[in-house]
Amino acid sequence: MxxxxxxxxxxxxxxxxxxxxxxxxxxxxxEAYEESLxxxxxxxxxxxxxxxxxxPIVHANVDFLRPIFCGDKLIVSLMPxxxxxxxxxxxxxxxxxxxxxxxxxxxxxxxDAISRSKQEFPSEINQWLETNRRxxxxxxxxxxxxxTV
Amino acid sequence: MxxxxxxxxxxxxxxxxxxxxxxxxxxxxxEAYEESLxxxxxxxxxxxxxxxxxxPIVHANVDFLRPIFCGDKLIVSLMPxxxxxxxxxxxxxxxxxxxxxxxxxxxxxxxDAISRSKQEFPSEINQWLETNRRxxxxxxxxxxxxxTV
Amino acid sequence: MxxxxxxxxxxxxxxxxxxxxxxxxxxxxxEAYEESLxxxxxxxxxxxxxxxxxxPIVHANVDFLRPIFCGDKLIVSLMPxxxxxxxxxxxxxxxxxxxxxxxxxxxxxxxDAISRSKQEFPSEINQWLETNRRxxxxxxxxxxxxxTV
Amino acid sequence: MxxxxxxxxxxxxxxxxxxxxxxxxxxxxxEAYEESLxxxxxxxxxxxxxxxxxxPIVHANVDFLRPIFCGDKLIVSLMPxxxxxxxxxxxxxxxxxxxxxxxxxxxxxxxDAISRSKQEFPSEINQWLETNRRxxxxxxxxxxxxxTV
Numbered sequence: 001m002x003x004x005x006x007x008x009x010x011x012x013x014x015x016x017x018x019x020x021x022x023x024x025x026x027x028x029x030x031e032a033y034e035e036s037l038x039x040x041x042x043x044x045x046x047x048x049x050x051x052x053x054x055x056p057i058v059h060a061n062v063d064f065l066r067p068i069f070c071g072d073k074l075i076v077s078l079m080p081x082x083x084x085x086x087x088x089x090x091x092x093x094x095x096x097x098x099x100x101x102x103x104x105x106x107x108x109x110x111x112d113a114i115s116r117s118k119q120e121f122p123s124e125i126n127q128w129l130e131t132n133r134r135x136x137x138x139x140x141x142x143x144x145x146x147x148t149v
Numbered sequence: 150m151x152x153x154x155x156x157x158x159x160x161x162x163x164x165x166x167x168x169x170x171x172x173x174x175x176x177x178x179x180e181a182y183e184e185s186l187x188x189x190x191x192x193x194x195x196x197x198x199x200x201x202x203x204x205p206i207v208h209a210n211v212d213f214l215r216p217i218f219c220g221d222k223l224i225v226s227l228m229p230x231x232x233x234x235x236x237x238x239x240x241x242x243x244x245x246x247x248x249x250x251x252x253x254x255x256x257x258x259x260x261d262a263i264s265r266s267k268q269e270f271p272s273e274i275n276q277w278l279e280t281n282r283r284x285x286x287x288x289x290x291x292x293x294x295x296x297t298v
Numbered sequence: 299m300x301x302x303x304x305x306x307x308x309x310x311x312x313x314x315x316x317x318x319x320x321x322x323x324x325x326x327x328x329e330a331y332e333e334s335l336x337x338x339x340x341x342x343x344x345x346x347x348x349x350x351x352x353x354p355i356v357h358a359n360v361d362f363l364r365p366i367f368c369g370d371k372l373i374v375s376l377m378p379x380x381x382x383x384x385x386x387x388x389x390x391x392x393x394x395x396x397x398x399x400x401x402x403x404x405x406x407x408x409x410d411a412i413s414r415s416k417q418e419f420p421s422e423i424n425q426w427l428e429t430n431r432r433x434x435x436x437x438x439x440x441x442x443x444x445x446t447v
Numbered sequence: 448m449x450x451x452x453x454x455x456x457x458x459x460x461x462x463x464x465x466x467x468x469x470x471x472x473x474x475x476x477x478e479a480y481e482e483s484l485x486x487x488x489x490x491x492x493x494x495x496x497x498x499x500x501x502x503p504i505v506h507a508n509v510d511f512l513r514p515i516f517c518g519d520k521l522i523v524s525l526m527p528x529x530x531x532x533x534x535x536x537x538x539x540x541x542x543x544x545x546x547x548x549x550x551x552x553x554x555x556x557x558x559d560a561i562s563r564s565k566q567e568f569p570s571e572i573n574q575w576l577e578t579n580r581r582x583x584x585x586x587x588x589x590x591x592x593x594x595t596v
Contacts, residue, residue: 008184010179010180011179011183011464015458016346016458016463017352017354017458022324022328023325023328023358034159034160045220048160048163048314049167049218050167056362057320057362058362059361060321061357061359063356070193071192071193071194071198160314161319164309171477171504172473173470175473176468198463206469209469209470209509211506211508212505306485328458332455332458333455336455342517343516346518367492367496368492368496369492
């Protein structure tokens with residue numbers, strides 16, 4: 001199964017149109033990314049606040065399929081994919097009561113936090129990518145078996 | 150026991166000083182308020198997005214005792230108190246590993262959402278206030294017994 | 299000339315990595331959109347808070363070319379484009395000291411705010427699209443003349 | 448005259464109740480603080496992103512007098528006051544069309560950014576406090592003269 005993150009929609013996430021403000025959907029996806037890193041044993045304080053290696057986002061995109069309301073119970077699925085030795089991409093799907101409400105992608109590069117030059121992934125990120133890849137593949141195999149049957 | 154809300158600090162909550170941006174601490178307290186309303190059976194979508202009665206905040210204050218970092222596991226305790234027929238106050242205490250890191254208060258008035266004139270609490274809020282008051286009192290009784298012993 | 303919006307980067311926009319949090323770049327683009335609507339004579343309070351017609355975002359994407367720091371003076375250029383009778387897209391370019399630091403797109407549909415069914419643009423939006431189109435085209439003509447010379 | 452900061456209310460500042468989300472009012476006050484530091488010649492990138500001396504907020508409070516809507520043109524007045532050799536407080540008043548809509552206070556201590564121990568103000572902050580004090584006093588003298596007349 002791909003990694004999933006449960007998140008209630010907060011009043012703060014909404015805007016005067018009564019639904020979640022568009023850019024906050026990407027912030028919610030980033031929370032799922034943080035949660036999956038923590039689940040993989042990574043220390044978030046070191047990773048984000050005082051790192052030697054950083055993973056800035058170079059591209060993000062998001063599609064909004066349905067409005068999302070205060071109190072909605074979101075389930076965010078997260079599927080990372082390696083794009084080389086120093087680049088990965090994460091695909092997110094957000095559902096409410098099994099209905100897809102948004103899809104997003106973030107693309108990250110690995111850099112030295114001081115010089116900001118590109119560098120290869122450290123082992124903890126390779127491990128995180130590997131774990132999540134296997135989980136995602138297994139989910140897809142199971143899904144295709146169900147379809148075949 | 151007073152109602153408690155568990156919250157991991159997100160990258161988004163932080164600022165360039167490497168700690169949680171001050172105003173976000175109040176937003177985290179508001180999340181605890183939302184969570185306690187939901188725990189009391191209140192429908193958050195109706196309550197916040199399309200209400201007949203609203204509870205705008207007329208005052209807030211917050212004291213910061215220690216810096217809060219990305220990844221920190223916050224426990225927010227929430228103690229509401231009735232201040233009349235149309236006004237209540239919520240006291241919050243935020244701890245990390247049993248250490249108090251921030252304290253806050255929000256004061257709310259009850260108004261008709263259309264006319265914005267003051268009105269008495271609806272029954273669901275009286276019930277929420279009553280439940281949380283009893284929980285808080287019991288916690289304080291137990292604490293004072295422990296001190297006596 | 300395309301419409302431009304000047305914006306200083308605030309402490310609140312940054313995260314513990316010391317630069318602007320990625321999703322906030324899209325929020326800054328949305329501010330430029332709001333400013334260009336206001337410049338076209340549209341009442342923002344009515345447009346966003348209590349509309350009969352709404353323009354929810356159905357897609358957004360953003361490319362980050364350079365880190366953006368607290369205090370940076372951003373110039374956001376905005377180029378809207380009609381994609382039919384009920385859909386438009388806005389392209390944004392953000393520069394700091396004439397250097398491109400981010401590019402983004404938001405795609406909007408026009409809906410009835412109550413029924414949420416698609417509907418054709420009201421006249422004020424057609425006018426806003428027309429004004430901004432002419433400004434953008436003129437800027438491009440001038441640019442291509444400069445290149446020819 | 449006290450330092451003033453002009454700020455349009457953005458869609459992002461609002462919540463599903465159709466008005467500015469309470470904690471965002473404090474963030475808007477902080478923007479006024481940043482703007483007044485910049486007006487005093489302080490480099491915000493150095494001051495906030497990579498400082499040797501930092502000024503964390505230890506207390507904040509805010510009173511909300513009227514709802515604030517998307518598109519509202521806010522004027523934030525800022526009056527800092529020295530509270531000792533290592534502590535200052537800023538009082539803010541926010542008006543819309545000459546009507547007071549919110550009041551706030553932030554209290555800051557001066558610390559060494561590495562050791563986090565208290566330290567005396569550097570000269571640039573003493574100068575910023577002095578300039579703003581004189582501006583505020585002059586405004587108050589003028590106001591009391593007008594009342595006398």
